[in-house]
Amino acid sequence: MSASTITGARTASAGRAPASPRRRTRWSPGLLFLAPSLLILGVFVLWPIAQSFYYSLFDWTIGANSQKWLGLGNYVALTQDPHFWNALGVTMVYTVITVVLLVVLGFLVALALQGEGLITRIVRSALFFPTIVSLVSIGLVWKFLLDPQIGLVGGLFDLIGAKPIAFLTDPSLALPSLIFVGVWKSVGFAMIIFVGGLKAVPAERYEAARLDGTSRAQSVWFITLPSIRPTLLFATLILTIQSLQLFDLVYVMTGGGPLFATDSLVNLLYRSGFVDYKTGYAAAISWVLFAIVMIISGIQLRLFRYDDVD
Amino acid sequence: MSTETLRQRRTRPARRADGATINRILVRIFIGVGVVLALVPFIWMVSGSFRSEADLFGNPASLFPGSITLHGYESVWQQLPFLRLLLNSFVFAGVTTLLTLLFDSLSAYALARLRFRGRTLCFILVLITLMVPFQVTLIPVFIELFHLGWLNTYQGLIVPRATSAFGIFLLRQAFISIPTELDEAARIDGASHLRIYWSVILPLAKPALATVAVLNFMNLWNDLLWPLVVTSDPNMLTLPAGLTLFGGAHVTDHAVLLAGAVISLLPIAVAFFLAQKYFVAGVSTSGLK
Amino acid sequence: MKKRIAAAAAGAVVLALGLAACSGTSSSGTGGKVELSVWTGFTGGDRPGYAQIVKNFNASHPDIHVTMTVQPWDTIGQKLPSAWLTGQGPDIAAPSPDPNAIAQYVKTNSVLPITLTGDGDSKINVDKLAPGTVKEFTYGGKLYAIPANFASLSLYYNKKMFVAAGIDGPPTTVAEFADDAKKLTIDGGTTQSGLVLADNQTIQMWPILQWLEGGDIVDSNNCSAVQTAASQKGLKIWGDLVAKDGISPVGLTGAQADSLFSAGKAAMEINGPWAAPGYKSAGIDLGIAAVPTGVDGAVTLGAIAPLAISAKTKHPQEAQEFLAYWTSKSVQKTFSTTTGFPPLRTDLADDATLKADPVVSVFAAQVPDARLYLPKVPNATQVDSDAYTTMIGQITRGTDVATATATAQAAINKLTGCTTK
Structure with missing residues (x-):
């Protein structure tokens, strides 16, 4: 699919601008332009990933002299580890709910705030503000806000005479609380992406529809959504990748508890690698996570029929 | 049939007007609640950094301090080489962002404008790196940096972060949306690719570059684990990394922790207000195709 | 715009070089001293x-x-x-x-x-x-x-609260300890906790309660001891005090427990010597006493x-x-x-x-x-996080002691490699 587009593009460009005689080879300028980035990504991301896969084949602790070859033993052990299945469940629930809420809310807010008036812009800035703050600070502030003893939320419950709720220490409320904070943090980001997508929709399309007497809701459904398909994909993809890597909020707010209710995959990876020092096992978890992210991204690319790389 | 349509046409605008007013009010309420929800935690955070423990526990429902104490800020100031950390953060986030802009835009130019063998493969490799959680590569990268002798150095902090897959992706989309006629005209005039990149594409992609710069700076500024791993020398720590030194299993001084959060937020908040139009209009004008 | 960026770039690079130079000289400028x-x-x-x-x-x-x-x-x-x-x-x-x-x-x-x-x-x-x-x-x-x-861990207590509750002094036996914890709890714990107990990200407090009641976590063969009659009895008493009488909020971290005590929201806490300066400066009318004696004599946790x-x-x-x-x-x-x-x-x-x-x-x-706590027990960190902390978390949230200890027993024995049972 992509190959054909590229060949098509190549012939088209060749047709319009004949190959310049000064170009020595066909491919060298491209790779030269890419070289710095590829070198950095290669040395500091891709090669380490390969190494991490190598580690995952051993029963190994960082620094230990002996390492026992396990083959896929670590992966087999994963399938029998209830903590792994729990973490997978936590991560999936968090990702699905967070991404759906973010895309829906982000889109609705963007619809309401796509203008360029002063107040609209101020409101957009306000909603975007949480995005610029580090997850660590945000986790800390919400941890305190939700604390039944000192938190504003608990205090408000107290004011109306209700018993403060222990959001973060109740196993059934901890994950929903994290989802709330995750959505709160990123809804402004989603909004900004959608505002961009909405602005790119040509006004004539709406004009034509209005003349036909289409209602507002209908025009959103039949014109806006199809027009911003690439934006929708971009937002969904980025937010999904981010959500699957859930860690900072967990680390700061709950430490994975209570009773593993918020133990995400990256948190499990962190515990295995840096608390229990099972480097090989942690590497196996990281590869499973990596595979999951790739598969889900692939499915999304397919679903949105994002079939031209250009 | 025609009368029906006519009637519909005539009645609909009236109905729509009523509905629209209600709708507009609902939307405003919805947005208003959103703004309050977005900002109250920050007001609470700033106010909390000035509150004593007793005040915090005594009036949890209050958004404002009963009395003001500077104890949180004093502790931070006394226990950290504060200016040094601030400087480190600026150097780390600033230099890295500049390098990222350069490298990412070069790559994006290649991916958007040049045809060469392996281009799709390169793009896929870049996208793959977008999907890698940092924890996956933590240990191998650390060992690499050791072999390079880059631990506790600025180059160790900066170089591995000097390109971002997200930036390449975003810039590539932006470059694609720039009409090719412009650079073709330049090419006919005999301009090299480097020249087209520098004097045609980059000026036209300023908003997208600003977006990438701002998002990158923000991420780097807020990054915690990376500076913690690469540096152990207290003189090399960044601000957020330095502020973690106030954490600990049996330490809770809410005012100190909140003061730390406020301090690390402050520079980025100032940057936000200065560069607001890029934050808030940024991704929008970058021409996501 | 471009000029400003370029200026900023130049500035940053100069700054970076300058800093690099600085840190270079400072580390080598100590003259013969061993660092x-x-x-x-x-x-x-x-x-x-x-x-x-x-x-x-x-x-x-x-x-x-x-x-x-x-x-x-x-x-x-x-x-x-x-x-x-x-x-x-x-x-x-x-x-x-x-x-x-x-x-x-x-x-x-x-x-x-x-x-x-x-x-x-x-x-x-x-x-x-x-x-x-x-x-x-x-x-x-x-x-x-x-x-x-x-x-070693001691019992911190808030003297003012003891006076208000009409209790003469700190408890000296485990039975008094449980009694006092209950008496000092006001409104089921919402106004005041009798004894704050942290169970995660903390110095362990629960093992002391178990030892006081004659129970244990592992025996000398590193086999689980949480399921023994004495262990179950102790866990039942203190689990009920938390789950039913509300002597402590559930699932506290060490830091949260400490701040409840230092804010005057809790009457007692078991903690180490590091906590004393903070509690004093918070203005608590502070008493420090030995942990009450257990059924088998005096015991506390050492770290x-x-x-x-x-x-x-x-x-x-x-x-x-x-x-x-x-x-x-x-x-x-x-x-x-x-x-x-x-x-x-x-x-x-x-x-x-x-x-x-x-x-x-x-x-x-x-x-x-x-x-x-778990001295030289194989995989001790996992015994703590996966088995023990989980078990305490379950019991304080109302899980039946027999069920929770049975699960913990299996997990502990698997982790420590105990095969005798």
Whole structure:
């Protein structure tokens, strides 16, 4: 699919601008332009990933002299580890709910705030503000806000005479609380992406529809959504990748508890690698996570029929 | 049939007007609640950094301090080489962002404008790196940096972060949306690719570059684990990394922790207000195709 | 716009170069002194005590300069294994508050066996250190760490609340302890907690309650002991006190429990000496007493943080001298008086000054009865996180004790490799 587009593009460009005689080879300028980035990504991301896969084949602790070859033993052990299945469940629930809420809310807010008036812009800035703050600070502030003893939320419950709720220490409320904070943090980001997508929709399309007497809701459904398909994909993809890597909020707010209710995959990876020092096992978890992210991204690319790389 | 349509046409605008007013009010309420929800935690955070423990526990429902104490800020100031950390953060986030802009835009130019063998493969490799959680590569990268002798150095902090897959992706989309006629005209005039990149594409992609710069700076500024791993020398720590030194299993001084959060937020908040139009209009004008 | 960016770029680069130059000169400009770096995670109220040791050492050793970096234990746990592996780490470190952590570093040959032992102030007087601590750090006949401190846990209580509840003094037996905890709880814990109990990210408090009731976590074969009748009985009593009587909020971290006590929202807490300065400065009318006696006599929890030397240090001699100084008699005496920690050394047990100190004396008196949590148990960190903490979390949230202990028993035995049952 992509190959054909590229060949098509190549012939088209060749047709319009004949190959310049000064170009020595066909491919060298491209790779030269890419070289710095590829070198950095290669040395500091891709090669380490390969190494991490190598580690995952051993029963190994960082620094230990002996390492026992396990083959896929670590992966087999994963399938029998209830903590792994729990973490997978936590991560999936968090990702699905967070991404759906973010895309829906982000889109609705963007619809309401796509203008360029002063107040609209101020409101957009306000909603975007949480995005610029580090997850660590945000986790800390919400941890305190939700604390039944000192938190504003608990205090408000107290004011109306209700018993403060222990959001973060109740196993059934901890994950929903994290989802709330995750959505709160990123809804402004989603909004900004959608505002961009909405602005790119040509006004004539709406004009034509209005003349036909289409209602507002209908025009959103039949014109806006199809027009911003690439934006929708971009937002969904980025937010999904981010959500699957859930860690900072967990680390700061709950430490994975209570009773593993918020133990995400990256948190499990962190515990295995840096608390229990099972480097090989942690590497196996990281590869499973990596595979999951790739598969889900692939499915999304397919679903949105994002079939031209250009 | 025609009368029906006519009637519909005539009645609909009236109905729509009523509905629209209600709708507009609902939307405003919805947005208003959103703004309050977005900002109250920050007001609470700033106010909390000035509150004593007793005040915090005594009036949890209050958004404002009963009395003001500077104890949180004093502790931070006394226990950290504060200016040094601030400087480190600026150097780390600033230099890295500049390098990222350069490298990412070069790559994006290649991916958007040049045809060469392996281009799709390169793009896929870049996208793959977008999907890698940092924890996956933590240990191998650390060992690499050791072999390079880059631990506790600025180059160790900066170089591995000097390109971002997200930036390449975003810039590539932006470059694609720039009409090719412009650079073709330049090419006919005999301009090299480097020249087209520098004097045609980059000026036209300023908003997208600003977006990438701002998002990158923000991420780097807020990054915690990376500076913690690469540096152990207290003189090399960044601000957020330095502020973690106030954490600990049996330490809770809410005012100190909140003061730390406020301090690390402050520079980025100032940057936000200065560069607001890029934050808030940024991704929008970058021409996501 | 472009000009501004370019100017900013130039500025930043100059700044970076300047800084690089600065840091280059500062590290080489110390002229012949041996530089030793130390990492510890002592962020609590005892922090100034360690800083004082380092400062005095530097003053009395003109040829050696020690720099101590304090960072949270989590951070150290994250960085130290790879740092020591690559030789980039500090010369000396307290790797964890958990003494078992040393086993990991011994396995990876990351720590130096300590050889500068013997009598006199220039050597580490191993004979004079509390025997339990030395045993904990000896593997294959070699000593790999010294205790950086030895903390016993005591009962902190809020005198004002005791008076208000009409209770004369701190509880002395476990039965009184349970009674008082209930009496001191107001409105089911929403207004005031009787005894705050943390169960995660904390120094362990629950094992003490179990020991007080005659129960245990593992036996001498490292097999689970949580399912024994005595263990179940103790867990039932205290689990009900939390789940039904609300003597403590459920699922607290150590930091949360501490702040409840220091904010005057809790009447009692079991905690180590590091907490005292904070509670005093918070204005609590503070009482510190020994943990009440249990059904089998006095018992409390002891915690040792190890201090070890990197196997790759360039200055093994000087590093060991520093440890000798740290554990020497006069230094330990000063340390105890400033921090309230019991002294590490047996020859300070009867020291008159320390005995007269109201804080140190309470903690020191309990040292002989202090038990370590999961000492040298295989996979101890996982036994703690996966089995024990989970079990306490379940019981305090109302899970039936028999069910919770059965699950924990299976998990513990699997992790420790106990096969006798």
